[in-house]
Amino acid sequence: MANTYTLIASNTLSSSASSVTFSSIPATFTDLVLKISARSTEAVADSSFDTKFNSVTTSTYSRVRLRVNGSVVSSSLFSNASNIGGSDNVTGSSATANTFSNVEIYIPSYTVSQNKPVSLFNVCENNVTAFHMNVQAALWRNTAAISSITMDGIPSSGQFVSGSSFFLYGIKNS
């Protein structure tokens, strides 16, 4: 049997960028997995980026977040949102130098004509102050096949720094 965990595309930034998009995603896999190592230019310890599918910005996204920061465990709901928010999912420029956050986004059944569930997991560690680990369940209420994924930094203040890397894998069930 063939190996079915296949790199579709990658983007390691050679200069800062406000947004990263994987487009023309082939409809030949079953699931998609994004592996991200990133840092933001925003002047905070922990910044955020959001995720959208097929460039849709209507209020069709939602998520449940479970969050820990070293001292507090909490959970929040976000409904009818215009994207899947990050909730401090990327290290900012005030964090210890050369520290990047790790993010995994798993999208099963991305070509199936049904609402799309999404799993997100991110860790930001800084060896200084309380940082965040988020485990999130998200939903995109859209039955279209996902053909593009866009990750946007904080508008005007939060670009992905050079060296941030984004890897998109496809997993096939046959």
Place this chain on the structure above:
Amino acid sequence: MPATYEPIATVTLNNTSSSVTFSSIPATFTDLRIVFVGFAASGTGRVRFNGDSGTNYSSTHFSGNGTSATSSRSSNTNQIWFNGGDGPSTTAPQFVTIDIFNYLEAVNKSALLSTSNDKNGSGEVVGIVGMWRNTSVITSITIDNNNGVNWTGAATLYGIKAA
């Protein structure tokens, strides 16, 4: 690099059965992973190995439902649950991964489960570590709905090989 993440079997669920069983699992991998996307009108999802419904399972859960973050555990149970307090729905699919480690070794079997079950205004995210106190090789895995409610969706079993 050899192929190490291979599909073993896929089952499409068409609202005709409340359970799916992967049987005759080959003993040629190191670990197993199930990716399950399912809709159901009610009930709670659970997993069992080798058809064992004895009190040989235990699990520790953490979960968040948007209001509270909790942790709990269960000992000597008949299954490993993969929902917390919020079960499946017919409009928002729940996404579950089940990683089963060293399924061939003559040791008690551990599993790591993750459930993503957002419903736009409700739902839950759940992480579970489970154990099956049995040293047998795992040859079959059953996912079902405890209320006998039929599933719609799909389940795929992957094998991961260490070498």
